[in-house]
Amino acid sequence: MSITFKHTIIHVLDLTMNMPLFSTDLLLLNDETESFITRHLMKIFESSSSSDAIFKEEASLPKVLEMPLDTEAFTRLSHEMAEVFYRYMMEYGTIPSGDLILTSFMMDGGNYLGIFKLNYKEEFTHFVEHNEAGVVARIIKHKGIFPSASKQVDEGVIINTDNLKVILLDGTKSKYLSLLFDLEPALSVKDTIKAIEKVATKVIEEHYDNPVSALTELKNNISESIARTQTIPVQEIMEQTFGSDEEVFESCTMQMEEYGIKEAKIEIADPKISNKFASQKLKTDTGIELKFPTHLFKDPDFIEVVNNPNGTLSIVLKNISQITNK
Structure with a gap:
């Protein structure tokens, strides 16, 4: 230009x-x-x-x-x-x-x-x-x-x-x-994304015993959409993430509508936003931090979250051929 x-x-x-x-x-x-x-x-x-x-x-x-x-x-x-x-x-x-x-x-x-x-x-x-x-x-x-x-x-x-x-x-x-x-x-692109994350996080924490998987699923769907189309189609992302659970989907859609972003299709030009969703960072209550490519969380050949009988969670990392100390 x-x-x-x-x-x-x-x-x-x-x-x-x-x-x-x-x-x-x-x-x-x-x-x-x-x-x-x-x-x-x-x-x-x-x-x-x-x-x-x-x-x-x-x-x-x-x-x-x-x-x-x-x-x-x-x-x-x-x-x-x-x-x-x-x-x-x-x-x-x-x-x-x-x-x-x-x-x-x-x-x-x-x-x-x-x-x-x-x-x-x-x-x-x-x-x-x-x-x-x-x-x-x-x-x-x-x-x-x-x-x-x-x-x-x-x-x-x-x-x-x-x-x-x-x-x-x-x-x-x-x-x-x-x-x-x-x-x-x-709303700016930055504030719109904040609103999406805020609403989705609130709904997920209210309806899921294990919010980590659902939140990572949301981020993965956003990451894939940005990589494919350079956009975040809000309605489509909500359907992908919560479409199988009608109650959660309706709750999320209703709250998105309150922000005026239910039908929004956000154009993503800033590479910082793409990078944000391309990786996921988890921190446990024991102080352990994990950072990994978002798309790997859906692949049980690499990462698996196990619900233990005592109510705790275990994260199993698989098929690791090399570990580097940084």
């Missing part, structure tokens, strides 16, 4: 200054700054923590975006957004200082407005000063360093100005961006 930038501007939102510092002119982009901004935008697009969102009826920004943003209109909008951000920062008290970037760009034939905040971090650097003795280099702590392009920002939105669809990333404790932009956010 290639990005063509139209307008970009940066404003300083430093709480120690007690007021925002507005840029009066657009940011001049070179290859390095274009790459820096592009990488941050792509992380918002691709993050499993990002979620789709829509504007509420009372939102004012869609009305502004009905008209094309020339340089003057874009700059004026950026000042207004910076003021709103700074007001929220002052009111909440938990939102850190940072610089606000607004950028209008084209990608794959679509028009977008990206707004994200680069929160400051502290790093040590050198400082050179001149005195009577000559040049002196000192080490100082710089409090206005941006996160690197390899790091994901905490706060950002990307708006498709053609259809007003929004991608929202809000990793702050305050979760204030949906209020600031008057948005109705959906």
Whole structure:
């Protein structure tokens, strides 16, 4: 995906200054700054923590975006957004200082407005000063360093100005961006998966004497679906895991519906999610930990869970030709 930038501007939102510092002119982009901004935008697009969102009826920004943003209109909008951000920062008290970037760009034939905040971090650097003795280099702590392009920002939105669809990333404790932009956010991929695991774990623990097998079966079904289709079709996964037990299946389906994810089909682009379900980790009350490929749990030639007469469990590992001490 290639990005063509139209307008970009940066404003300083430093709480120690007690007021925002507005840029009066657009940011001049070179290859390095274009790459820096592009990488941050792509992380918002691709993050499993990002979620789709829509504007509420009372939102004012869609009305502004009905008209094309020339340089003057874009700059004026950026000042207004910076003021709103700074007001929220002052009111909440938990939102850190940072610089606000607004950028209008084209990608794959679509028009977008990206707004994200680069929160400051502290790093040590050198400082050179001149005195009577000559040049002196000192080490100082710089409090206005941006996160690197390899790091994901905490706060950002990307708006498709053609259809007003929004991608929202809000990793702050305050979760204030949906209020600031008057948005109705959906669950992110990450939060949707958490909801699936939470509901399934609760139902399994309520209905099964040995929840380990059922939970591993669930993870294996998810892992196989991701490997095969790069998706998690929620209804299909529930049928595969609980279809033979009508009571459990109905309980799980009903609770999934409460989260609004019963019919969801989650697209998985983040390899970290695939890796999470590809392996399973168990810890016993005796302190023993086991980690193994999820699909092997279903194969009795390699792993078997035995219910003992005294109510305890035994895990039998089979066909091992070599053990490595790590």
